[in-house]
Amino acid sequence: MKLQDEKNPEACLKMLLEGNERYTAGTPQAHDFQERIANTAGGQSPSAVILSCIDSRVPVEQVFDVSVGDVFSVRVAGNISGTKSLGSIEYAVGVSGVQLVIVLGHTRCGAATAAVEAVVAGENPSVVNECVHLPSIIDGFKPVATPESLSGYAGSEAGDKAAIVDEIAKQNVIHTCNTLISKSPVISRLLSEGTIQVIGAMYDVASGKVTLV
Ligand SMILES: [Zn+2]
Numbered sequence: 001m002k003l004q005d006e007k008n009p010e011a012c013l014k015m016l017l018e019g020n021e022r023y024t025a026g027t028p029q030a031h032d033f034q035e036r037i038a039n040t041a042g043g044q045s046p047s048a049v050i051l052s053c054i055d056s057r058v059p060v061e062q063v064f065d066v067s068v069g070d071v072f073s074v075r076v077a078g079n080i081s082g083t084k085s086l087g088s089i090e091y092a093v094g095v096s097g098v099q100l101v102i103v104l105g106h107t108r109c110g111a112a113t114a115a116v117e118a119v120v121a122g123e124n125p126s127v128v129n130e131c132v133h134l135p136s137i138i139d140g141f142k143p144v145a146t147p148e149s150l151s152g153y154a155g156s157e158a159g160d161k162a163a164i165v166d167e168i169a170k171q172n173v174i175h176t177c178n179t180l181i182s183k184s185p186v187i188s189r190l191l192s193e194g195t196i197q198v199i200g201a202m203y204d205v206a207s208g209k210v211t212l213v
Contacts, residue, residue: 001015002067002069002070003015003016003019003046003047003048003064003066003070003071004044004045004046004047004069004070005047006047007047007097007099008099009099009100009196009197010197012047012048012099012100013048013100013102013197013199016048016064016066016102016210017210019063019064019065019066020063020064020065020208020209020210022065023062023063023064023065023208024207024208024209028062028065029065029067031067033067033068036067036068036069037068039069040068040069044069044096045069045096045097046069046070046071046072046092046096046098047070047071047098047099047100048070048071048072048098048100048101048102049071049072049073049074049088049089049092049093049098049100049101049102050064050071050072050073050074050102050103050104051074051075051076051079051081051085051089051101051102051103051104051176051180052073052074052075052079052103052104052105052106052203053075053076053077053078053079053104053105053106053109053111054075054076054077055106055109055110055205057106057205058104058106058203058205060073060075060104061073063104063203063208063210064210072088072089072091072092072096072098074088074089076137077110077111077137078109078111078112078115078137078140078141078172079103079104079105079172079173079176080111080137080140080141080172080176081140081176081179081180081183082136082140086180086183086184089101089180089184089187090184090186090187093186093187093190093196094186094187094190098196099190099195099196099197100196100197100199101180101187101196101197101198101199102199102200102201103173103176103177103180103198103199103200103201104173104201104202104203104210105169105170105172105173105176105200105201105202105203105213106169106202106203106204106205107162107166107169107202107203107204107205107206108162108165108166108205108206109165109166109169111137111138111140111141112141112145112165112166112168112169112172113165114137114138115138115140115141115142115145115168116141116145116150116153116164116165116168118138119142119145119146119147119150120150120153120154122147140172141168141172143175144168144171144172144175145168145172149168149171150164150168152164166202169202170202170213173200173201173202173213174200174213176200177198177199177200180198181198199212200212200213201213
């Protein structure tokens with residue numbers, strides 16, 4: 001069964017996690033892209049919207065072993081919420097009728113690492129190589145990457161630092177889920193009516209495994 005043919009959010013989540021099991025087991029489905037292209041040319045009806053990082057190690061459709069027409073994929077560095085990512089998710093649930101929203105963070109996230117390093121250094125994120133919009137990504141981590149949450153970071157070993165960054169990335173996923181709900185009237189309403197689900201998850205770049213948070 002194609003993901004796009006299932007709309008129940010619990011069933012969709014189960015299908016996505018089963019797809020991730022196939023991905024990590026090295027047994028993905030055979031994807032007939034030509035068939036999918038032909039069947040979706042006239043219109044789309046995806047069953048999930050996934051907000052994830054731009055990281056090249058987190059290719060969303062492959063991670064969940066889904067195909068053309070199955071998911072709306074919103075990608076922004078650090079999988080943080082902003083006006084345009086939130087608008088994209090609102091379109092998915094409020095216009096297209098998607099019932100499953102997933103915020104997918106990942107381990108070893110460069111955006112989370114940069115945010116942690118900036119906070120520990122006590123600096124505002126600086127403009128590097130004329131990347132004048134990049135600090136807005138780092139700023140997105142401010143609610144979770146605080147001097148208090150990172151008090152033990154500077155004196156930690158490298159492995160422990162990586163674990164702290166992964167924990168910040170996980171907290172960012174939870175914060176982003178809450179932000180989607182608090183900032184969007186349509187997401188908030190559909191969630192309270194039991195129509196949609198908003199789920200946080202983390203992707204492990206070392207194993208390929210997705211774990212719900
Ligand atoms: Zn990332």
